[in-house]
Amino acid sequence: xxxxxxxxxxxxxxxxxxxxxxxxxxxxxxxxxxxxxxxxxxxxxxxxxxxxxxxxxxxxxxxxxxxxxxxxxxxxxxxxxxxxxxxxxxxxxxxxxxxxxxxxxxxxxxxxxxxxxxxxxxxxxxxxxxxxxxxxxxxxxxxxxxxxxxxxxxxxxxxxxxxxxxxxxxxxxxxxxxxxxxxxxxxxxxxxxxxxxxxxxxxxxxxxxxxxxxxxxxxxxxxxxxxxxxxxxxxxxxxxxxxxxxxxxxxxxxxxxxxxxxxxxxxxxxxxxxxxxxxxxxxxxxxxxxxxxxxxxxx
Numbered sequence: 237x238x239x240x241x242x243x244x245x246x247x248x249x250x251x252x253x254x255x256x257x258x259x260x261x262x263x264x265x266x267x268x269x270x271x272x273x274x275x276x277x278x279x280x281x282x283x284x285x286x287x288x289x290x291x292x293x294x295x296x297x298x299x300x301x302x303x304x305x306x307x308x309x310x311x312x313x314x315x316x317x318x319x320x321x322x323x324x325x326x327x328x329x330x331x332x333x334x335x336x337x338x339x340x341x342x343x344x345x346x347x348x349x350x351x352x353x354x355x356x357x358x359x360x361x362x363x364x365x366x367x368x369x370x371x372x373x374x375x376x377x378x379x380x381x382x383x384x385x386x387x388x389x390x391x392x393x394x395x396x397x398x399x400x401x402x403x404x405x406x407x408x409x410x411x412x413x414x415x416x417x418x419x420x421x422x423x424x425x426x427x428x429x430x431x432x433x434x435x436x437x438x439x440x441x442x443x444x445x446x447x448x449x450x451x452x453x454x455x456x457x458x459x460x461x462x463x464x465x466x467x468x469x470x471x472x473x474x475x476x477x478x479x480x481x482x483x484x485x486x487x488x489x490x491x492x493x494x495x496x497x498x499x500x501x502x503x504x505x506x507x508x509x510x511x512x513x514x515x516x517x518x519x520x521x522x523x524x525x526x527x528x529x530x531x532x533x534x535x
Contacts, residue, residue, distance in 0.1 A: 240302070242309070244278040247271055248286060248299065249306035255292030278302070295375070304376030304391065308511055311379065315515050328358035329517045334373065334381035336366035337432055338400060339506065341463035342482040344382065347528035351520050365435050366506065373509055379518055380510035382525075392509045397526060398533025399503040403484045404442055404496040406476035411494050414476075420497060421446035428456040428475035432466055438478045442502050478502055482532070506533065 250260040251271060261268040279286050286299035295303050314329060335344050340363060348359055362369075362378055369381040373389045388394040404424075406415070414427040424443050431439060436459075440452035460469045463480070470477040471492050479493065481501075487493040508525055510518055 240278070240281070240305070244274045244281070245302060245306045245309065247274040248278055248295075249303055249310070251275060251287065251293050252295050252299070252303050257293070300375045301390075304374075307376045307379075308391070308513055311511070311513060311515055311518075315517065328356040330358045330360055331380070331517055331521055332360040332362065332378040333521070334362040334364050334369035334378045334383075336369060336382055336384075336506075337363050337461075337463040337466075338480045338483075339366075339382050342400075342480055343528055343532040344525070347525045348521070350524040350528065357517055357521075365432070366504065367437075368435065370509060373511075379513075379515075380508065380521065383507050383509055384504055385509075386505070386507055389509055391512055393512050394507050394509045395526065397506040397508050397529035398535055399505050401481040401534055402438060402442075402478035402502040402504065403481055403488075404476065404500070404502075405470060405479045405484055405488065405493040406496055407471060407473035408491065408494045410473045410476065411496060415496065424453060424476065424496070425451050426454045428458065429453040430458045430460055430466055430469045430475040430477040432463070433459050433461055438502060438504070439476075442478055445502075446497070446500075503534065 247260065247264065250263050251257055254260040254263055257268050257271045257275075261271045264271065275287060282298065282302070284298040285296050286302055288294045288296060340361065351357060360378075362372055364372060366382065366384040369378075369383045370385045370387075370389055372378045373381045373383075373392055382397065386394060386396070410427075415423040421443065425447065429439050431453075437452075443451065443453045456475070458469055458474045460466045463483070466477060467479055467483050467487070469475070470479060471487055476496060479487070484493060488495060506529070508522060508529075510522055
């Protein structure tokens with residue numbers, strides 16, 4: 237089996253993280269020529285182009301595999317040093333996680349609060365749509381992710397967390413103005429709608445189900461890039477939207493929101509994917525996340 241020289245692997249990671257060969261050389265305290273030679277030697281060893289020489293430098297698909305290996309290796313080294321008592325005093329263990337906005341706004345932060353902080357952990361959260369968080373795992377940018385995909389990324393394990401329920405809702409005045417007197421499916425296909433961003437397809441999915449696969453939500457779309465802002469925009473009457481059940485409850489009870497399709501919901505299954513590493517820090521996070529999800533999400 238082909239060995240990957242660790243100095244070359246670490247150098248590739250430094251180039252990707254720093255963005256240029258010169259910046260990587262400064263971070264590694266070597267010359268740019270040495271960085272270039274190490275990367276070229278690694279590419280010759282693997283028989284693949286690992287970097288696109290753009291500005292900033294980007295890893296190819298093959299390069300992302302090596303970068304992910306480099307990050308996993310760095311994590312194992314830090315965990316080993318910590319267990320041997322060789323880490324710096326008070327130096328936290330960093331745990332990078334990709335999570336969707338709605339989980340972040342509802343149940344995910346309480347889960348992290350349950351993770352033991354001895355030894356200390358520092359969380360680095362990346363907000364991304366649940367359909368795209370697995371891509372950050374694939375690129376090696378995060379150690380774990382809350383995702384809607386049950387298919388494990390290479391080198392990762394996957395377990396089901398539960399289903400997040402969404403309720404189609406709008407401000408009562410908005411519903412009266414745009415939806416009264418017309419079939420709901422047709423009204424939602426024309427009415428203004430609120431989305432998180434251009435990749436948010438939840439509202440389109442809901443409308444297609446009502447219309448048996450035809451079309452999607454209306455053309456007037458207000459993009460609000462935070463979960464809290466999204467809910468506020470729907471409550472303010474900018475448009476209708478699919479509001480997480482946990483955020484909708486109080487607003488429905490107070491009358492600020494009205495359900496548009498009582499008894500019909502959109503449930504999104506969520507999964508926890510993480511690197512297959514014997515990492516105490518990652519194991520502690522996974523335990524807290526899965527336990528909180530079991531208490532919060534629908535089974």
